[in-house]
Amino acid sequence: MLSALLVMAAIAIALGAVLGFAAIKFRVEGNPLVDKIDAILPQTQCGQCGYPGCKPYATAIAAEEADINRCPPGGEEGIQKLADLLGKEFKPFGDDMAAPKAKSVAFIDENTCIGCTLCIQACPVDAIAGAAKQMHTIIASECTGCELCVAPCPVDCISMVVIEEKITTWKWKYPVYALSPVSAS
Amino acid sequence: MRTLHQFHGGVHPPTNKAQSTRTPIAVAPLPSKLVIPFHQHVGNIAKPLVQAGDRVLKGQMIGRPQDGLSSAVHASTSGTVVSIEMDVVAHASGLPDLCAIIVPDGKDEWVPLQGLDYRSASADEVRSALRMAGVVGLGGATFPSDLKLRSGKSKVKTLVLNGAECEPYITCDDMLMRERAAEIIRGAEIMRHVLGAEEVLIGIEDNKPEAIAAMQQAAATSTDHMEVIAVPTLYPGGGAKQLIRVLTGIEVAAGVRSTELGVQCFNVATALSTYRAIQLGEPLLSRIVTVTGNISDAQNFEVLIGTPVNELVALAGVLPDTRHYIMGGPMMGIPLPAATVSVVKATNCIIAASDKLFPPAPPxxxxxxxxxxxxxxxxxxxxxxxxxxxxxxxxxxxxxxxxxxxxxxxxxxxxxxxxxxxxxxxxxxxxxxxxxxxxxxxxxxxxxxxxxxxxxxxxxxxxxxxxxxxxxxxxxxxxEAQTADGTPAADNAAQQKIQEALALAKQQAAAAKPQNTEQLTPQQQAEIADIEARRARIHEIAQSHVEHPKE
Structure with a gap:
């Protein structure tokens, strides 16, 4: 009886030591869930969620401090993906959130730009080229359309231009059938 | 006799090919204008080289290929570029794309042409010539041919020429093989040479006996190992993977290129364009287009790239109840967004569709x-x-x-x-x-x-x-230093620097000689002495003025 208890205790201690060692040796740095959430977020870094970027929002979602329906650029599809990942219910956009907009890029009216660099400081992805008292311009291919540069401009020379569909970006549409009226008889 | 293989599945839709094979290929007359899109191939759009108002010659390059995957675009006839603008093109989206509008001058004046002896030229030279001649796959995929004429990791052993033309209604390859078999074979010889392939297999569906006979006759004149093979008529036997399977038994797996398995496949019309581009130096300016469907005289035309579809179908007598036009065949073709779009390198067939011919699909x-x-x-x-x-x-x-x-x-x-x-x-x-x-x-x-x-x-x-x-x-x-020796250390150092600089300046002033002080006339010397005296006086006065408040 006693020997059985001792054997069981010895096994428990040995296994506990293995587990404890593994926990230290194979420790995961950071929260892997944050990266998974961050991968779903659209990386516009626009701050519409109330956090200073996509990563902070992802961190807040992972810590269950933020709702999953606070990212307008991600659209309803983004909410759906987050819901699937986190095992939560889909939640429509809150009333306080801006409606998702068509994808657009910022455009600087170069005739009006005074070269104040305020927009450069605001751009979260370094997509504006320019220097003090030099004309600024948007690097359209890098612009995420976050609109953060629009407000700081003292001469209101930045506008958002919706990206139009081109032949190279055109998508086949979901098949829909035209219904033809049938005479009621 | 070669043993043929089978691919999975396939269907037998009514072929509807007889209508357009009754008459030989007709050459379509010059249209009133040419609308030539700069993006007619897979890859990057060609960069426009001409401006509105430029006069261009037939065969002149108007669009230069940009970066790796691209091809050139040429003026199909001589004339004037009236504008470079966004126009609706033959694409399922119906969206506009960049086009050059050329009004022909009717002279059809060529640029000087320079052929290339492919036997003495390097493979790279041949590929570059094809790229600059705008030769792309004419079976409908329009992939730049120069990029396909490369052996991958393994050497290409078999070159397959695709003359199957399995899709209903389309007969452009059939007529081309019947009438221009010799040129196709010459093109195949160039392709085989560049790839270093051992054999050329030409697959033609057995519903084209005339084309098979013509190709066999032409292939017999070649010194290369060429074989014309009749394959069973079964849609889609003209798909590259399917034809390779039937002819060689090789199954091209998902995500694998056929070149890795030692096989490359080209359309017969591409072979002909290759011959013209290399041997004659002629860029790709025209192609054979089947005009059929709701048409009184369905037939094949040799059409300049850029010819508006409405002008082309008018030649064949389009019937009034035509609802819209299909580019390609009824199985894979796309409805054209407008009758005003132009014939491009991918246009193998134009089908005039009516409700009778193509009733709307049931729900x-x-x-x-x-x-x-x-x-x-x-x-x-x-x-x-x-x-x-x-x-x-x-x-x-x-x-x-x-x-x-x-x-x-x-x-x-x-x-x-x-x-x-x-x-x-x-x-x-x-x-x-x-x-x-x-x-x-x-x-x-x-x-x-x-x-x-x-x-x-x-x-x-x-x-x-x-x-x-x-x-x-x-x-x-x-x-801390200041409190240690009583004098501000930093000030000391600064003072020392100032003294040094002053000494240096004095030294420099002493070393510098005033210019032009020798060989002066006595009169000039007297003048200088006079000025110096005045200067000394002024200096004295100034000195006394400055010092005055101090007293």
Missing amino acids: AMPCIRCTRCADVCPAELQPQDLYWFAKAKEFGKAQDYHLFDCIECGACSYVCPSHIPLVQYYRFAKSEIWARENDKKAADIARERHDYRQYRIEREKQEKAEKLAAKEKAALAAK
């Missing part, structure tokens, strides 16, 4: 899981599963079921008893997946740039703090 009914689509699928997919996934927008699942192996042949839609437009669903799913991949790439770049910016801001802050700390430290040290 789609629910899938009854009969799996007839799976029976006919030449890519051995499960079309019914793909349909469910595409419909539910479960794109990841669709990819798991090899959506991208689908060649969009339409055999599944053809046999579907519920008339479900299956291919439309697959096209929708494919373009959604591509768009998502692009979005993902853009998001990854944005994340990287944002992270780097954060890091940079942090680094700058740190550097600033360090600099400030160093400055403060230096100030502190100076203060």
Whole structure:
């Protein structure tokens, strides 16, 4: 009886030591869930969620401090993906959130730009080229359309231009059938 | 006799080819204007080389290929470029693309042409010539041919020439083989030479006996090992993978290029264009187009690239009840957004569609899981599963079921008893997946740039703090030094520097000799002495004035 208890205790201690060692040796740095959430977020870094970027929002979602329906650029599809990942219910956009907009890029009216660099400081992805008292311009291919540069401009020379569909970006549409009226008889 | 193999599935739609093979290929007259898109090939759009108002010659390059995957675009006849503008092109989207509008001058004046002896030229020279001649795959895919004339990791052993032309209504390759077999064979010889292939297999469906006979006769004149093979008529036997399977028994697996298995496949019309581009130096300016369907005299035309479709169909007598036009065949073709779009390198056939000829599809009914689509699928997919996934927008699942192996042949839609437009669903799913991949790439770049910016801001802050700390430290040290020996150390050092600088300046002033002080006349010397005296006086006065307040 006693020997059985001792054997069981010895096994428990040995296994506990293995587990404890593994926990230290194979420790995961950071929260892997944050990266998974961050991968779903659209990386516009626009701050519409109330956090200073996509990563902070992802961190807040992972810590269950933020709702999953606070990212307008991600659209309803983004909410759906987050819901699937986190095992939560889909939640429509809150009333306080801006409606998702068509994808657009910022455009600087170069005739009006005074070269104040305020927009450069605001751009979260370094997509504006320019220097003090030099004309600024948007690097359209890098612009995420976050609109953060629009407000700081003292001469209101930045506008958002919706990206139009081109032949190279055109998508086949979901098949829909035209219904033809049938005479009621 | 070669043993032929079989591919999975396939269908037998009514061929409807007889209408357009009654008369030989006619040369279409010069149209009133040419609308030449700069993007007629797979890859990057060609860069315009001409401006509105320029006069161009027939065969002059008007669009230069840009970066790796691209091809050149040429003026199909001589005339004046009236504008470079966005115009509706032959594309399913109906969206405009960049085009050159050329009004022909009727002279059809050529640029000087320079052929190339491919036997003495290097393979790279031949490929470059093809690229600059704008030669692309004329079977409909318009992939730049120069890029296909490369052996991959393994050497290409077999060159397959595709003359199967399996799609209903289309007869352009058939007529081309009947009438211009010799030129096709010469082109095949060039291709074989560049690839270093051992044999050339020419696959033609057995419903084209005249073409087979003509090609056999022409192939016999070649010194290369060429074989013209009649393959069974079965749609889509003209698909590259399917034809390779039938002729060689090689199954080209998903995600594998046929060149890796030692086989390359070209359309017969591409071979002819290759011959003209290399041997004669003629760029790709025209192609054979079948004009058929709701047409009184259906036939094939040799048409200049850029000819408006409405001018072309008028030549063949289009019937009044035509509803719209289809580019390509009834199985894989796309409805043209307008009759004013122009013939491009991909236009193998124009079908005038009427309600009688192509009645509108009956409404789609629910899938009854009969799996007839799976029976006919030449890519051995499960079309019914793909349909469910595409419909539910479960794109990841669709990819798991090899959506991208689908060649969009339409055999599944053809046999579907519920008339479900299956291919439309697959096209929708494919373009959604591509768009998502692009979005993902853009998001990854944005994340990287944002992270780097954060890091940079942090680094700058740190550097600033360090600099400030160093400055403060230096100030502190100076203060300590001052309290130690009673004199401000920093001031001492500064004073010393000033003294040094003054001494240096004096030295320099002494070393510098005033110019032009020798060989002066006595009169000039007297004048100088006078001025010096005045200067000394003024100096004295000034000195006394300055010192005055001190007293």
